[in-house]
Amino acid sequence: MNYFWYRIFNEADFNNVDYNGKTYTLNLEGLGLRRILVTKKKLLGITYEDTYLPLSLNNKNPFYFNDKAIFKNSSGNVFLGFRDDS
Numbered sequence: 611m612n613y614f615w616y617r618i619f620n621e622a623d624f625n626n627v628d629y630n631g632k633t634y635t636l637n638l639e640g641l642g643l644r645r646i647l648v649t650k651k652k653l654l655g656i657t658y659e660d661t662y663l664p665l666s667l668n669n670k671n672p673f674y675f676n677d678k679a680i681f682k683n684s685s686g687n688v689f690l691g692f693r694d695d696s
Contacts, residue, residue, distance in 0.1 A: 613672075613679055613691035618646055618656060621665075621686040625650070638690075646690060656680060658690060 616638045624632070631649040638644050647657040655664035663680035665688060667673050672681035672691065679691035 612694040614640070614694055615681065615689040615691045617687050618690050619648060619688055621654065621682060621688055624648060624654070641692075648688075654688075656688070656690060663690070 616636070618634060618636065619632075630651065631647060634646045634648065636644060636646065644658070649655055649657065653664040653667060655662055655667075657663075658678060661675060661678055663673060663675055663678060665671070665673065665680055665682055672679045677693040677695075679693075681689045681691060683689070
């Protein structure tokens with residue numbers, strides 16, 4: 611399975627602020643403007659179109675759910691992925 615990956619935020623930058631959630635509005639190539647909610651509770655995760663993707667759930671990186679995924683690279687950048695069915 612191949613995925614298209616979009617950088618959403620850097621984990622360290624998000625953890626260094628005093629809030630538990632932030633909405634990012636980003637222009638994702640080929641998809642247009644999209645709203646992505648990042649939340650920090652027990653797990654850091656993102657919500658995209660009613661799908662919650664927790665970062666490193668069960669120590670899985672990337673974490674896949676249906677046609678979406680979340681991934682953190684070694685620099686702490688967090689990406690949202692969409693399965694490429696072509």
